[in-house]
Amino acid sequence: MTELLDHLAIGFSLALSLENLFYCFTGALIGTLIGVLPGIGPLATVALLLPITFTLEPVSSLIMLSGIYYGAQYGGSTTAILVNLPGEASAVVTTLDGHQMARQGRAGPALAIAALASFFAGTVATIMIATLALPLAGVALRFGPADYAGLMIFGLIGAVVLASGSLPKAIAMVFVGLLLGLIGIDINSGAMRYTFGLPPLTDGINFVALAVGLFGLGEIIRNLEGSGQPSVLSGKIGRLMPSWSEIKQSFPAAVRGTFVGSLLGVLPGGGATLGSFASYALEKKVARDPSRFGTGAIEGVAGPEAANNAGAQGSFIPMLTLGIPANAVMALIIGALTIQGIQPGPRVMQAEPELVWGLIASMWLGNLMLLVINLPLIGLWVRLLKVPYRLMFPAIIIFCAVGAFTINNSTFDIYMTALFGLLGYFFLKVGAEAAPLILGFVLGPLLEENVRRALIFSRGDPMTFLDNPICAVFLALSALLLLMMAVPHLRRGRREAFREE
Amino acid sequence: MTITRRILLGGLAAGAAIASFASSSALAQDWPTETITILVGYPAGGANDLVARAMTDGLSERLGVSVVVENRTGAAGVVAGDATWRAEPNGYTLYMMSSAQTLAPSIREVSFDPAAFEPIALGASGSYLLLTRKDLGAGTVPDLIAMAKEKPGALTYASSGIGAGPHLTGELFKTMAEVDILHVPYRGDTPVLTDMLAGRVDMGFVAVAPSQQYVENGDLVALAVSGAERVDTFSELPTVEEAGNLEGFAMGAWWGLVAPPETPQEIVDRVTEAAIETLATEKVQSTLTGLGFEPGSLSGAEFGEFIASEVGKFAGIVEKAKIEVE
Numbered sequence: 001m002t003e004l005l006d007h008l009a010i011g012f013s014l015a016l017s018l019e020n021l022f023y024c025f026t027g028a029l030i031g032t033l034i035g036v037l038p039g040i041g042p043l044a045t046v047a048l049l050l051p052i053t054f055t056l057e058p059v060s061s062l063i064m065l066s067g068i069y070y071g072a073q074y075g076g077s078t079t080a081i082l083v084n085l086p087g088e089a090s091a092v093v094t095t096l097d098g099h100q101m102a103r104q105g106r107a108g109p110a111l112a113i114a115a116l117a118s119f120f121a122g123t124v125a126t127i128m129i130a131t132l133a134l135p136l137a138g139v140a141l142r143f144g145p146a147d148y149a150g151l152m153i154f155g156l157i158g159a160v161v162l163a164s165g166s167l168p169k170a171i172a173m174v175f176v177g178l179l180l181g182l183i184g185i186d187i188n189s190g191a192m193r194y195t196f197g198l199p200p201l202t203d204g205i206n207f208v209a210l211a212v213g214l215f216g217l218g219e220i221i222r223n224l225e226g227s228g229q230p231s232v233l234s235g236k237i238g239r240l241m242p243s244w245s246e247i248k249q250s251f252p253a254a255v256r257g258t259f260v261g262s263l264l265g266v267l268p269g270g271g272a273t274l275g276s277f278a279s280y281a282l283e284k285k286v287a288r289d290p291s292r293f294g295t296g297a298i299e300g301v302a303g304p305e306a307a308n309n310a311g312a313q314g315s316f317i318p319m320l321t322l323g324i325p326a327n328a329v330m331a332l333i334i335g336a337l338t339i340q341g342i343q344p345g346p347r348v349m350q351a352e353p354e355l356v357w358g359l360i361a362s363m364w365l366g367n368l369m370l371l372v373i374n375l376p377l378i379g380l381w382v383r384l385l386k387v388p389y390r391l392m393f394p395a396i397i398i399f400c401a402v403g404a405f406t407i408n409n410s411t412f413d414i415y416m417t418a419l420f421g422l423l424g425y426f427f428l429k430v431g432a433e434a435a436p437l438i439l440g441f442v443l444g445p446l447l448e449e450n451v452r453r454a455l456i457f458s459r460g461d462p463m464t465f466l467d468n469p470i471c472a473v474f475l476a477l478s479a480l481l482l483l484m485m486a487v488p489h490l491r492r493g494r495r496e497a498f499r500e501e
Numbered sequence: 502m503t504i505t506r507r508i509l510l511g512g513l514a515a516g517a518a519i520a521s522f523a524s525s526s527a528l529a530q531d532w533p534t535e536t537i538t539i540l541v542g543y544p545a546g547g548a549n550d551l552v553a554r555a556m557t558d559g560l561s562e563r564l565g566v567s568v569v570v571e572n573r574t575g576a577a578g579v580v581a582g583d584a585t586w587r588a589e590p591n592g593y594t595l596y597m598m599s600s601a602q603t604l605a606p607s608i609r610e611v612s613f614d615p616a617a618f619e620p621i622a623l624g625a626s627g628s629y630l631l632l633t634r635k636d637l638g639a640g641t642v643p644d645l646i647a648m649a650k651e652k653p654g655a656l657t658y659a660s661s662g663i664g665a666g667p668h669l670t671g672e673l674f675k676t677m678a679e680v681d682i683l684h685v686p687y688r689g690d691t692p693v694l695t696d697m698l699a700g701r702v703d704m705g706f707v708a709v710a711p712s713q714q715y716v717e718n719g720d721l722v723a724l725a726v727s728g729a730e731r732v733d734t735f736s737e738l739p740t741v742e743e744a745g746n747l748e749g750f751a752m753g754a755w756w757g758l759v760a761p762p763e764t765p766q767e768i769v770d771r772v773t774e775a776a777i778e779t780l781a782t783e784k785v786q787s788t789l790t791g792l793g794f795e796p797g798s799l800s801g802a803e804f805g806e807f808i809a810s811e812v813g814k815f816a817g818i819v820e821k822a823k824i825e826v827e
Contacts, residue, residue, distance in 0.1 A: 046545075047544070047545040047546075047572065050545050050546065051554060051557075051570075054554075140695075141695065141698060141699040142699070144696075144699065144701055145696075145701075185576075185577070185663075187662060187663065187686055187687075187688055188663070188686055189663065190608070190609070190662075190663035190664050199575065199576050199579060199580055199583060199612075200575060200576075200580065202575060202576035202577075202579070202580075203574070203575050203576060322695070322698070323694075323711075323714065323715075324691055324694070324695050325691060328544070331544070331546060331547075331691070332544070332545055332546040333546075334546065335545065335546020335547060335550070335551065336546060338546070338551070338710065338792065339551055339554070339555075339788070339792070341791050343710070343711075343713065343714050345714045345715070345718075347714050347717070347718055408573065408574050408575055408580070409571060409572070409573050410573070410575070410580070449688070453685060453687075456657075456683065456685050457657065457685070457701065457702075
């Protein structure tokens with residue numbers, strides 16, 4: 001305990017230096033701004049700023065780059081709520097109820113709850129990293145390919161819970177997502193699948209093109225269907241801050257979201273993404289009236305936003321303790337440290353305690369700064385909704401195109417975004433929801449990779465999935481979930497039984 | 502004298518010809534006047550990118566214009582190679598090619614010929630470490646070979662992907678040592694190291710930089726280096742060739758600067774001169790060795806011959822090891 005306090009003292013003394021406070025603030029601010037620009041994500045920004053950090057002290061560059069990373073998580077929720085534009089897989093969930101709230105003139109409370117829930121989760125996650133990083137690191141290593149396969153199957157079955165409409169359509173959308181995820185080089189054989197000889201498709205469809213097209217552009221086309229200003233964004237603004245009852249509703253959701261997010265965030269490869277989806281599904285399950293979800297339930301914003309931020313910070317654990325990046329942004333940050341002569345990993349905790357504890361302390365300060373930056377900005381963001389739609393939609397489309405372009409510096413991705421925009425409009429028209437598709441797209445390739453790897457290790461014996469206890473538990477849970485969906489009468493009967501008690 | 506239409510047209514044509522001649526020779530003479538872009542086929546922060554970025558400052562200083570890196574990722578580096586192949590050969594687009602591009606033509610159809618780029622200079626090269634999980638119990642390369650011979654197909658080796666350098670190195674090892682080891686492909690070095698640390702996969706060839714700390718920490722065991730010579734960072738480690746008695750075993754990754762085909766010779770020469778000087782500076786040398794790489798010493802025609810020989814070598818391995826990619 002005293003050791004922990006000593007460490008935190010080192011960390012805060014470093015993070016509170018004027019210079020590092022400046023880099024922390026700069027990172028958080030840049031992160032917020034790029035997060036707010038639709039389609040431009042932390043990956044492109046960190047890549048762009050990488051050369052600048054080479055001249056900084058390692059700890060300062062680490063503080064700034066991480067600030068951009070979690071700042072973008074905050075900013076990303078702003079576009080998801082206001083204009084239905086998710087820049088990352090985790091923000092997809094925020095669009096579901098957040099954008100509905102904005103349409104009802106409750107954009108202010110939605111943004112405020114998103115910021116508050118993120119801050120809460122950030123604080124808890126920082127404490128968790130400080131106290132539990134080393135024991136949790138082992139968890140990341142214990143998850144083998146069979147266990148990941150089990151987790152992904154559970155996630156895919158849970159994906160249909162995201163839909164508020166028809167169950168068969170949700171299942172169909174998961175499968176469309178799985179099929180889209182097949183496009184590209186098969187890592188087990190090196191074969192090209194469904195690339196039609198187009199080189200830009202060999203690495204698969206760009207996630208930003210898919211998400212921005214399906215959600216953002218599809219929505220824009222629908223809004224333009226009528227005449228002029230869409231009725232849904234009629235400039236109704238309402239309160240900026242959430243009411244007491246909204247806060248009371250959100251708090252337990254944020255606590256649960258933080259728990260789910262930090263647990264899954266520790267797993268490299270898809271963990272952090274699953275966090276916000278899992279939290280949403282959980283909220284819908286524990287809610288007294290699940291039908292409110294998808295129509296502007298504030299728990300559907302608070303839970304996933306908390307999970308998202310906790311997961312983003314949780315993903316620092318495998319990086320700091322094992323040197324394993326959980327996602328592409330982490331890989332870039334590792335690259336930045338490598339060129340400074342520091343290789344993140346098991347030895348960094350002992351060899352460079354200042355670096356690690358300075359970063360941990362700066363995480364909490366950064367979260368505080370984000371709250372301070374974001375709460376006053378809510379008024380400004382909400383007022384953006386008053387901008388006439390004929391001016392707003394071309395601007396959104398331009399930013400989307402820029403965002404799609406920056407991922408690979410390729411114009412092909414802009415065409416893809418446009419194509420998915422049309423597809424998104426079609427899905428809106430036929431009443432098929434895109435969120436399950438996104439989860440299928442993200443988890444499908446991971447599922448395939450891990451199933452096949454597990455089978456290589458077991459020399460083709462499928463019993464490997466039942467012999468691994470973690471996987472077996474996930475499979476059992478998946479079966480249970482399927483049963484609950486397949487027998488709706490059973491579920492309804494049970495709920496009525498509870499009500500009578 | 503009346504100016505007829507024909508004379509006027511003729512004069513214009515001659516003028517245009519002179520102008521275009523003047524501009525093309527002026528192009529080479531005044532070169533460079535605008536920003537030079539170095540294309541990199543892999544994401545920022547990766548080995549290929551770091552080698553390119555280590556050189557930009559020095560090149561910019563010597564050529565007098567900014568030199569920037571552009572990451573044109575996709576299709577295992579093929580997208581950037583293809584973009585260079587089709588770029589205007591004016592010296593403003595250069596390419597930090599990797600050894601992966603010289604093996605690409607032997608495993609799949611690509612739109613460019615890696616040996617036909619204008620060679621500038623080899624930036625850096627690096628060996629792979631032959632790693633095993635810590636409790637495998639094979640302390641030396643002969644131990645490992647004996648273990649693999651005893652139980653054919655029981656051992657597993659990881660690679661960063663089908664057709665990537667470490668995969669070909671693994672296959673060459675199997676062919677030359679006459680052993681049967683099961684290949685497990687991954688997506689990049691990181692998951693390879695994760696599964697090796699967790700003890701799920703037995704061995705693999707991995708670049709020095711990402712694996713160095715695990716070896717020093719004792720979490721992984723390094724048996725040998727894959728290149729023709731020992732490396733400074735692990736001077737006590739033998740090469741696979743000497744330890745395993747596998748004559749001719751030499752594999753590794755390298756990254757070198759090239760220009761699109763038909764770039765004017767004067768321009769290529771100027772970049773080459775600047776690149777040689779840049780690579781010789783202490784700053785670049787220490788950056789590259791710090792990353793576990795050997796700074797490059799080949800340039801111009803010599804580098805070109807090296808590229809051509811690599812293409813031939815990889816084609817031979819792919820054929821011998823019967824690696825098939827659909």
